[in-house]
Amino acid sequence: MGPLADNDPDGHVDQAAAAMLEALFTQSPIGLHLVDPDLRVVRVNTATPWMRAAGLEEIRGRRVRDVYRLVDADVEALLKDVLDTGTPLLRHVVRILVDDPPTERMFEVSALRLEGPGGKVLGVGAIAVDVTERERAQARTRMLDRVRERVGRTLDPAVIGEELAAILVPDFADVVTVEVVDAVIRGDDPPLAHAPIGTLVMRTAFRSAADGTAQQVHAVGDVRRLAGPTPFTQALADLSPRMVRLHPGTPWLSADPALAKAVRAAHGHSLLVVPLALRDAALGLVSLYRAERSPAFDEEDRALAMEVGTHTALCLENARRYTREHTIAATVQRQLLPRRPEAQAWLETAYLSLTGADPGAWYDTTALSSARTALVVGKVSGGGLEAAATMGQLRTAIRSLSAFELAPDELLARLHDTADRLATERARLPLGDPLRQEKLTADCVYAVHDPLTGRCTAASAGHLAPLLARPEGTVDVLGTPAGPRLGSAEGAPFAAVEADVPPGSVLVFTSDPLLTAYLAENPGPLASVSRYGARPLQDLCDALVYALPAGMGVRDAAVIVARTRVFPPDQCAVWPLAPDPTAVSAVRRRTREQLAVWDVDEETAYNTQLIASELVTNALRYGRPPIELRLIHGRTLTCEVRDADMAAPHLRHAGTVDEGGRGLFIVAQLAQAWGTRLTGPGKTIWAEQTL
Template identity: 75%
Template structure:
């Protein structure tokens, strides 16, 4: 008679019997029975036999889970009455094996262990349906292996990986605390609180343990698995820790504390608000871990488990220390960044102008978005002849090195602007300066990180002339200024040249654009911001609306118009608005190339100064300056000649001619009959210089006016 094939996973007794009959000695059945008995009495692997009603037939009492159990007490009892499983329907699982014959392999279940405070254990079980030789179902056989330590190690490794991947992604100590609490709850704790020493938040060195009396801590993070968790102190609260408590003790000796919480916890009296929050949350276990690095205390992490969660144990303490060590490193990195950023920002504030320096005919306002990058700078310089120079730039890199390089370049620009250079020539010389600074970096010690950092910078430089309504501009890199004319049209104003410090030998090009009264000029250190404003003018499209309002209103309108997610982080911005130069404060006359023209120039000057109510002493000095400048132009210059007087906050005399020869100051000897013209001019004037504006050159001299001589119409 042919027997039916056994189902998958079923075990038949005939297999043992057939092996015994094939043994000529007849000892296999005896050995098999002995092996089964040894497994049920000595093996650490749990063996469990259940009948078809899932009642206990036999168990391996040598397994740790059943070590103190009596077989007589267990036989005949159901699964749910014998095994203290945690949230696991074992009967349903085994019933499915009985019904289908499909075995269960490597299934994880959790159960409470032994002891007064039973710890949760994890078991890996395999379940097989048992059948007799005729295919009749006899019950279920289950093997169980305690894998608590293996699973705990796996969970700890997984948690550490999550902490290393999620904590410290920013350089903000407060955000680092939030990242830590989000990673630990609910996987490791039900409530997580992070508190950081206040001086660490501000970027100062962390105090050495034990903390001095009165040390302030800031609560940077609080997270709970409860929908509405009780909170003793809100996030952002700055306070002294009440003591003595496990928190103050952990910050004193930098050792973690593992506490059981209950009604008889004496240290809770030191902080009644905390005691009430613990009672309301149902917390029963507390793990306090200091955030420490090199014997310094950066803060503290407080972890709670509540209600049905198992209490923290020694393994949890070891894991929490590893987590806190990584977090402390991240917070210290953030502290170092904050410290360096504070120094760089301080240096930047000292190197940048406190208020705009410009003539009244070009109103200017400075703007920093989110605290300008330490490498960004802006500046305005009042030049001769009522002109104003505007510059904005940005040095590549961050931190103190970028701020220092920015200061060097800004000083170089301000110094060179006094030499009346055109924008393209000034940038060419600034480019040479940047290359020399880069060469100095190449000679730094090999261990200095600045040696390996390229010096690159962008810069835009412009000069506005209110007498002609023309603005001359040049740019290094991609900092293109914008001009908004009175009709509302917005356009880019300068072509991009090579970046400062680069090896590109392309010459810089200057462009001249009309900037009549009412025009608005916008200079930014962020090309992305410039591009956005060019494509979305927003408030720039109608600058006439701001004609009678403070220019700072326009700056604020620009900030409000920038989308939050556009990607503009730090930017230095200058906004300038051109104004009319009064025609009655400017005079110009053509001069004949003849000696008699000198006397005529003095007469015209005298009449004009009288109309401007300039005092006699200043007028006399001005006539001497005019005589020397006109004489010099007739003798050494080339026609056409033109004399100009500009009555601004200072009085400027300009002599223009078509010659290319530049005059220089001489110290004439005692018997010399000439050579004293420019020397006299330099003595009488506050400043003088030469400006080349092809096809002509201009020699100018500027005199300081007293308050009584300043024009009343100046704004």
């Protein structure tokens, strides 16, 4: 140590401290500020890069708010709080505009109250560190995390674009547009790299930090061809981003005058076009604009935008694949479902249109013998193509079973066995097949309407039940006992319920129990079905759709609406028959007379007489009384004979020397269709002819 250190250590320390302060205020890159109690600048560190252009004499004595161009913080209020309370301000980030043209920078500010002897407040000492790059890096990381967390939560390309734009504006860009290749929206394969100029794109999202005219250029939902050459077409062509400085003379803007006008109105100065690409296929574009005082895009922004674009492209590809599978499943469903309702003339039916939202849902109507109609609605668990295929199998099975004239509860029991076999086949799939892990179950309601008795018999597998709206305005759920779901391990029996359905009533079958429950509690048009009696049934269907609240539509459910009509009494003739062989001649006579009243042609009348005589002969020989003959003149001409015996006849070919056994063979040759229906106690043998 020199003499000064030995003789005057305090003086040496004071000199060193003064020298250190001087060095900090003149050489340190860290911003130092000395502010008096009136918040006027006493001294600053002019060696920091953002203060080198300003001299100390220019800012000394000026208030802090007059020296710095603050963006979003009142620094004077913060410093005043330090003066008043003595509580230090630590690492508070503020945004300040520096340089010319103004550029936004972020500084981490810490401030301490300066006190003299006796605790006198001398002012505030503040330290400011430029943390712009750190804050931007952290902001990029946070933004990328938000994109990964929030974008792609749905499988809707339009929603994906909206989610992305909501995150990017205003933190990353002032204006964002998202455009998706039109083929991707439809679920088709996207074009590979070098997508030609004129590729069709749909704008799925637009967001702006301020009101402007950019949104009026191309509305969300518009499909257009990209004019070119522009940065947009170039980015789609080689799947590389484009970072462009915008100015009034930018030549490619002439290809889209409306866009050029919008850019000028918004004072846009920087454009970053990011292709949404995956495996060398172009899925869309994200266009980001910065305007006014926002800094121009840089290489780090480009890198972040590419990461965002990669994640968004992956979400769009998932949505495209879902749309494609959904479209295929919907197409299969449309091919498997009936195009038009098939019903008797006394039951008017209509299907509410489906969009394939639930490919496992199905509906069907089948015209049965004796003017009856079968109605069925069901829903297979799962989704996609597998659900549509299983739905087709079950619908075909029901069609086949209905030909056997089974009661609704018995038909569902047979269908349950069929579903069990299908489930067993699925369980035997290879271990790696994902379908093996999906349990096959289905809900179904099957009903038969008989206009001659005015009754409807229904049975349910699962929790589906039809609604019955009567002409007087009452709306009830037919209390069909809930049987086991088709394909389930439950072995409980099915039960049927029978209800009176007066003419003018409306039956509604849906594959969604929630929709049925809503219509039961809020019947709307169903409570006034009498007003629709003379109008087309489609008017009532439309009224039901209009009455549903937002978010609950029929597009996710299979729906049948059926309206009953009066069966004319003079179109049905019934004769009880005595168990006497001479009754056959009386049957021919009565049949001939009745068909003459109905003005049936001679050939059909002759055939009907033969059919009636053969059926009555068969009942007299093999059946038990009481015996009854009924003729029904509807869409077809039906001849049926009832007796009390439960034994069903079968068709056989009689030998050459046999004296009998040809009755049912003759009936089968003359009739378009024939069959046996068990009606406890007893049976009904019927035969139909086309009129």
